[in-house]
Amino acid sequence: xxxxxxxxxxxxxxxxxxxxxxxxxxxxxxxxxxxxxxxxxxxxxxxxxxxxxxxxxxxxxxxxxxxxxxxxxxxxxxxxxxxxxxxxxxxxxxxxxxxxxxxxxxxxxxxxxxxxxxxxxxxxxxxxxxxxxxxxxxxxxxxxxxxxxxxxxxxxxxxxxxxxxxxxxxxxxxxxxxxxxxxxxxxxxxxxxxxxxxxxxxxxxxxxxxxxxxxxxxxxxxxxxxxxxxxxxxxxxxxxxxxxxxxxxxxxxxxx
Ligand code: PEP
Numbered sequence: 652x653x654x655x656x657x658x659x660x661x662x663x664x665x666x667x668x669x670x671x672x673x674x675x676x677x678x679x680x681x682x683x684x685x686x687x688x689x690x691x692x693x694x695x696x697x698x699x700x701x702x703x704x705x706x707x708x709x710x711x712x713x714x715x716x717x718x719x720x721x722x723x724x725x726x727x728x729x730x731x732x733x734x735x736x737x738x739x740x741x742x743x744x745x746x747x748x749x750x751x752x753x754x755x756x757x758x759x760x761x762x763x764x765x766x767x768x769x770x771x772x773x774x775x776x777x778x779x780x781x782x783x784x785x786x787x788x789x790x791x792x793x794x795x796x797x798x799x800x801x802x803x804x805x806x807x808x809x810x811x812x813x814x815x816x817x818x819x820x821x822x823x824x825x826x827x828x829x830x831x832x833x834x835x836x837x838x839x840x841x842x843x844x845x846x847x848x849x850x851x852x853x854x855x856x857x858x859x860x861x862x863x864x865x866x867x868x869x870x871x872x873x874x875x876x877x878x879x880x881x882x883x884x885x886x887x888x889x890x891x892x893x894x895x896x897x898x899x900x901x902x903x904x905x906x907x
Contacts, residue, residue, distance in 0.1 A: 655862045656878075657818060657885035658902045659693035659779060660892025661719060661747060662700075671700040675707055677895035682710050682902070690885070690905035694892070695719050695747050695779070698733050705742025717745025717779065720753060723766035725773065735774030746771050747887075749781040749805060751824045761804035768806055772813055779818045779887065780806055781866070782845075786825035798841065799848050811853050819845060819863045820887040826867025828889055835876045835883075838865045842882035871900035878904050 666674060675694065682692060695717040696704055704716045722732035738746060748767045753759045759767075764780075771778040782801040784794035798821075806817060821841050823833050833841075842863050850858035865877050866887030877883055885905070891897040 654860060654884045656688075656690040656905045657693065657862050657864060658690060658898075658905070659695060659717070659745070659818075659820075659864065659885070659887050660898055661695045661750070661866075661887055661889050662697060662892060663719070663752070663889060664697060665893055666697070666700070668699060668703070671696060672703060672707065674893065674895060675700070675704045678898060679708065679710050679714065681895055681899045682713050685899055685903060686710075686713055686906070687903075688905050688907040690902060691715065692902055693717050693745050693779070695745065698738075701738065701743050702741035708742075715744040716742060717747065717776075718743050719747045719750065721746050721748070721767060721770055721774075721776070723763065723770045725770065735770045735776055738776060739774045744777060745779055745818075746776045747781060747820075748778045749801070751781065751783055751822060751827055755824075761801060764805040765808060768809070768817075772809075772816075777816055777818060778806075779820055779864070781820045781822050781887070783822040783824050783827070783867075789823065789825060794841070795844055798845065802845070802848060802852075807852050811857055814849075814853060815857055815860060817861065819861060820866050821845060821863060822866035822887060828868070830868050832868045832870075832873050832877075833865070835880050838877055839880035839882055842880065846882055869901065871897050874901045874904045 692714045718738045749764045784797045788794045846858045862884040864885045864887045869886040870891045
C-alpha cells in the first residue's frame with residue numbers, strides 16, 4: 652500500500668517575522684535543489700507568518716503551510732483567538748490539532764478537540780491530529796487505551812469521507828522536546844495499533860490509506876530507522892524543523 656509520505660515541521664512559538672521568512676526561504680531553496688520524490692512537506696508556523704510564507708512559497712506542489720491551532724468557532728467575541736476561515740484566508744492548508752502542549756498548557760480536552768476538528772473541516776483545512784501518552788501512561792501500560800480514547804472522542808465521529816483526509820501524528824509526550832525518542836520498534840507497535848483501531852472503526856482499506864506520522868525528538872540521525880517502519884509514514888518535527896539543514900535531511904530520507 653503506498654501511502655502519502657509526509658514530513659511536517661512545527662515551529663511552535665519560535666522565530667520573529669524576519670527570522671521566519673529567512674528560514675522558509677532557505678527551506679524552499681533547498682527543496683528546489685534537493686527534494687527528489689513524492690514526499691509532501693508541511694511547515695506549521697505561528698499565525699503571524701502564515702500570509703507571508705504562503706506568498707513566498709514558490710514550490711507549492713511540494714510544500715504546504717499550516718497553522719498550529721485554531722478556535723472551534725467561526726468568528727465572534729473570542730479575544731486573541733484565530734478561526735479556521737482566517738487561517739484559510741491567508742493560504743493555510745493544514746492545522747495541527749491536539750498537540751500535547753495545547754492539551755496540557757491550554758487544557759484542551761478531547762471534546763474541545765472534536766469541535767476544533769469539525770471547524771477545520773468547515774473551512775477545508777486538513778487536520779494533523781496529534782495523539783500521545785504521557786510517561787506515566789506508558790509505564791503503567793495504559794497507553795493503548797489512552798490513544799484509543801483520544802481517537803474515539805475527537806475524530807471517530809467523522810464520516811469516512813472526512814476521515815480519509817485526516818493526518819494522524821503519534822507523539823509520545825515523554826519524547827517531545829526531551830531528546831528521548833521512541834525506538835523504531837516502540838513507534839511501530841503503536842502505529843500498527845492505531846491503524847488497527849482505525850480499521851475496526853472504518854475499514855481496512857481506509858486505515859491503509861491514512862498517513863500516520865511519528866513525532867518526538869525526531870532528527871536527521873534517527874529519522875531513517877523510524878521512517879523505515881511499515882506503519883510510519885513520516886514525521887512531525889519540532890526542534891529539528893528550526894534548522895533548514897536538519898529539516899531537509901529528514902525530508903530527504905524519502906528521496907527516491
Ligand atoms: C513537536 O512539537 O511536535 C515535536 C515533535 O517536537 P520535538 O521534535 O522537538 O520533540
